[in-house]
Amino acid sequence: MPQPELYEAAMRHALSLAANGPVTGGNPQVGCVLLSPEGEIVAEGWHRGAGTAHAEVDALSKVADARGLTAVVTLEPCNHHGRTGPCSVALIEAGVARVVYAVDDPGRASAGGAEHLRNAGVETVQGVLKDEAETFLEKWLTATRRGTPWVTLKWAASLDGRSAAADGSSQWITGTAARQRVHEQRAEADAILVGTGTVIADDPSLTARGDAGEFLEHQPLPVVIGERPVPENAKLRQRGYVAAGTRDLDLVLRDLFGRGIRRAYVEGGPTLASALIAAGRVDEYLVYIAPKLIGGPRTAVGDLGLPSIGDAIDLTFTAVESLGDDILITARPATPAKE
Structure with a gap:
């Protein structure tokens, strides 16, 4: 034997x-x-x-x-x-x-x-x-054990934590190497999640593309979370998407699991990001930091309902990577995401 x-x-x-x-x-x-x-x-x-x-x-x-x-x-x-x-x-x-x-x-x-x-x-x-x-x-x-997808939350920000300038402009905070890494990460996800506010403000296509602009082999399913309708002329309507029709994150995540989604990549703005963090639904953070100072009110994450420093959500850094002039920080919650 x-x-x-x-x-x-x-x-x-x-x-x-x-x-x-x-x-x-x-x-x-x-x-x-x-x-x-x-x-x-x-x-x-x-x-x-x-x-x-x-x-x-x-x-x-x-x-x-x-x-x-x-x-x-x-x-x-x-x-x-x-x-x-x-x-x-x-x-x-x-x-x-x-x-x-x-x-x-x-x-x-x-x-x-x-x-x-x-x-x-x-x-x-x-x-x-x-x-x-x-x-x-x-x-x-x-x-599979909990019946909801693994949630990866990504955002790009300046060194002082701003995701956009005071006038709302945000393209481009990071450089080409960082943006290409995002496309590669999209291609490794079953679905890409955004809020209706992001769709209305930015009209994203949410595709995964290569260095030359070509479509990568796998394209994530766009999922729009919120109650407002997607505009009739939105780019997403040209490729298909799922409209959650609700802000109930538990309901959305269970529904996505039922659709065969096991990896969800979140690229929504601070409203969706903050809601997922506050609900304890984030398994992994991918934070792109650019060597810029922007200032102003447009932070990458909004109010989390935490009254004092003692209530802060502790994270563990698992990787730090240089991408051109930018850095990518990967982190996990010190306490696993909600079951």
């Missing part, structure tokens, strides 16, 4: 395979490695997006006979019929002898694969490299 060290090495390879899959689309990035009884890799696979073969099935398709093999999978094999059949059943029917996985599937419909495998006589080993897999799948796992 293979040793735990072999399982860990195979799991680490499976995690590297999983990274080949798309981060968007609602499904997790999953990798799978098939080991022979001697511990050699005989096949591998990963999930390429919604509607395609899951990692286990992808790997199984590459062997003529899987009887007696060990499947090493980054996530518990699913146990439900979606666009594809349950992976637990595929593994059982293939005759796999053992399944090793890192993290339990938290999905209400998809969980239970390990139990189904055990009931069919397949040995299961769980928790191998669990911490590494939890970190790799953090955004998807967090969203």
Whole structure:
């Protein structure tokens, strides 16, 4: 029987395979490695997006006979019929002898694969490299466990915290390198959220584009939060969007999760940003700081309802990056976002 060290090495390879899959689309990035009884890799696979073969099935398709093999999978094999059949059943029917996985599937419909495998006589080993897999799948796992998307809040500001000049002008606070990074981050999100005030004031297209202005492969779904209608001549009407029709953030986020949104990128103005922060709904902050002083009343974040310094929301910096003359600060709440 293979040793735990072999399982860990195979799991680490499976995690590297999983990274080949798309981060968007609602499904997790999953990798799978098939080991022979001697511990050699005989096949591998990963999930390429919604509607395609899951990692286990992808790997199984590459062997003529899987009887007696060990499947090493980054996530518990699913146990439900979606666009594809349950992976637990595929593994059982293939005759796999053992399944090793890192993290339990938290999905209400998809969980239970390990139990189904055990009931069919397949040995299961769980928790191998669990911490590494939890970190790799953090955004998807967090969203799935609580039923609302992972929320990333972005803003750009001057060194003194202003998002616009007194006359409302804000283009461009940051330089080209920072603005291009924003487009890349948009392409890694399922949805991009703004308030109706931003749509009315700025008429954004909310697209993800490359250096030459070309559309990137993935375009996030624009979501407009608020009660006011989107203007008839707005650019968003040319590409499609979701109008929330409400300011109820809990309702909006639950609805987005039901639409398959797992990663939400927020680019609204200070009103939406402040509402999300005050409601404890932000999982990650991306703050672009430009070496400018603007002054005036237009701050990047508005009133959070915090009466004193003792009530301040504590954050933890996780990264600081230079982008041309600007810097990007990534931060997380010291206390995790609201469940």
